[in-house]
Amino acid sequence: MYQPLADRLRPKSLDDVAGQQHILGEKGVLRRIIQGGSIPNLIFYGPSGTGKTTVAEIAAARIHRPFYRLNATTASLSDIKAITADVGTLLAPDGVVLYLDEIQYFNKKQQQSLLEFMENGKLTLIASTTENPYFYVYNAVLSRSTVFEFKPLEPEDVRPVIQRGIRRMGEDLQRLVHWEDGVDEYIARSCGGDVRKSLNAVEALFAAHAQDRGEIELTLEETKEVAQRSANRYDRDGDVHYDILSAFQKSIRGSDPDAAIHYLARLLESGDLISPCRRLMVIASEDVGLAYPQAVPIVKACVDSANMLGLPEARIPLAEAVIFLATAPKSNSAIMAIDQAMADVRKGKGGQVPVILRDCHYGGAEKLGHGQGYHYAHNYPHHYVKQQYIPDDLVGKKYYEYGENKTEQAAKRYWDLIKGEV
The missing domain is CATH 1.20.272.10 (Zinc Finger, Delta Prime; domain 3)
Structure with missing residues (x-):
C-alpha cells in the first residue's frame, strides 16, 4: 500500500521535529508540557506542513488513553458521539484523547458537543487549524484550551529533512542516488516552510526517474520545474x-x-x-x-x-x-477628521441644523424662518464671511487639523490670513 514519503519520515520524538524551537526547544513551554505527561487541551495553529499533526501524535502517545483522530472536513456529530460514548466504559475508563484536524470546519454545535467532556477531563482535545483560532474556534472551546502557534520553517530547518528524504527514496528503490549541488537547497527555499510540500517535491523528482536504469541523478534544472511557484504562501480568505x-x-x-x-x-x-x-x-x-x-x-x-x-x-x-x-508626502488629517466626526454622531452629538442653513426653497419656509439671516459667502471679499455653520452643541469643536506637509500648510496660511487670524 502506498504511503507518502512525508508519513514514512514522520518523527517519533520531539528531538526529530524540524524547527519550532520557540515552543519545542530545550526550554520551550510546549516541550515541557508534553514531557511532563499531564497534557491539557491544546490547539495548534499555523500553516500546513509545519509539524502540527506530528507533535499532536507525539503528545497523545504520552497519555495512556485511547487515541482517536478526526478530520473536521469530513467528520460529523455522530462521529463525536461515537467517541464520547466510550468515555467511562471498559474501552476508555480514564477518558480518551481526540486529535481533531482542521477544527475550523466544525460548526458551533459540533464544537460545543465536546465541552462537557473537556470540562470534566474525560476528553483531552488536541486540535489543529491553519486559520486563526481566535476567529474560527468558539470562545467556550478556546477558553478551555491552550493555543500554540506553529511558524513556517526556515530553509536551514527543512534542508536536512529533504536530504533524509532523498536517501530514504534511494533505499526504498534500492538505487544509488546523486544530486547536483543546490538541489536540496532549492527545494528548501521553494517550499515556503512546508515540510510536507518539500517531501512531495522529492517524490515527484523520483517519479520522473521511474523508468531510469542504474543510478539516479537529480538535476537542479528538473528540481526547478518540480518546485516552481511553491514558496509563496497565500490564501485569499485566510x-x-x-x-x-x-x-x-x-x-x-x-x-x-x-x-x-x-x-x-x-x-x-x-x-x-x-x-x-x-x-x-x-x-x-x-x-x-x-x-x-x-x-x-x-x-x-x-x-x-x-x-x-x-x-x-x-x-x-x-x-x-x-x-x-x-x-509621496503623507497626511492622515482627512481620515482623522471624519472618524472623530462620525464618533460624535454615534454618541448623539450634533443637534438641529442652524436655522440660517436650513433649506428655504419651498413655500412656507420663510414663515418658519428657515434660511433667514444666511450670508452668501460669494458676495464677500475672498468669498468668505464668518457665521455659524456647525450645530449649537458642537460650537468650537475642531475635527480637522492641518497636516504639517507643504500643501496643507499653504492652505492654513491662506485661511489664517483671510480669517484675520494672523
Whole structure:
C-alpha cells in the first residue's frame, strides 16, 4: 500500500521535529508540557506542513488513553458521539484523547458537543487549524484550551529533512542516488516552510526517474520545474492574505518603496489583482490624503490601466502607483477628521441644523424662518464671511487639523490670513 514519503519520515520524538524551537526547544513551554505527561487541551495553529499533526501524535502517545483522530472536513456529530460514548466504559475508563484536524470546519454545535467532556477531563482535545483560532474556534472551546502557534520553517530547518528524504527514496528503490549541488537547497527555499510540500517535491523528482536504469541523478534544472511557484504562501480568505495586505499598506504608509513593492509582488504572483487595486485606492486617500490631493486621480488611472491590461502587464502601472504613493508626502488629517466626526454622531452629538442653513426653497419656509439671516459667502471679499455653520452643541469643536506637509500648510496660511487670524 502506498504511503507518502512525508508519513514514512514522520518523527517519533520531539528531538526529530524540524524547527519550532520557540515552543519545542530545550526550554520551550510546549516541550515541557508534553514531557511532563499531564497534557491539557491544546490547539495548534499555523500553516500546513509545519509539524502540527506530528507533535499532536507525539503528545497523545504520552497519555495512556485511547487515541482517536478526526478530520473536521469530513467528520460529523455522530462521529463525536461515537467517541464520547466510550468515555467511562471498559474501552476508555480514564477518558480518551481526540486529535481533531482542521477544527475550523466544525460548526458551533459540533464544537460545543465536546465541552462537557473537556470540562470534566474525560476528553483531552488536541486540535489543529491553519486559520486563526481566535476567529474560527468558539470562545467556550478556546477558553478551555491552550493555543500554540506553529511558524513556517526556515530553509536551514527543512534542508536536512529533504536530504533524509532523498536517501530514504534511494533505499526504498534500492538505487544509488546523486544530486547536483543546490538541489536540496532549492527545494528548501521553494517550499515556503512546508515540510510536507518539500517531501512531495522529492517524490515527484523520483517519479520522473521511474523508468531510469542504474543510478539516479537529480538535476537542479528538473528540481526547478518540480518546485516552481511553491514558496509563496497565500490564501485569499485566510490570515496570510490579510497579513500581506496589512504589511503592504503599512510599508507604503511608512514610505518604504522596496518593502511595498515586495508585498505587491507576492499579491500579484498569487494571481490577486483585485486586492492590491482596492488597497491602493484606500491608501491614496487614507495615508497620502491632503498632502498630495492629486494622488487619488493618479492612482485611479494606474488602477484602471491595470484592470484593463490584466496580468502580467498590470504589474507595471501598479508598481508605478506603489512607488508613487510610498515616496509621496503623507497626511492622515482627512481620515482623522471624519472618524472623530462620525464618533460624535454615534454618541448623539450634533443637534438641529442652524436655522440660517436650513433649506428655504419651498413655500412656507420663510414663515418658519428657515434660511433667514444666511450670508452668501460669494458676495464677500475672498468669498468668505464668518457665521455659524456647525450645530449649537458642537460650537468650537475642531475635527480637522492641518497636516504639517507643504500643501496643507499653504492652505492654513491662506485661511489664517483671510480669517484675520494672523
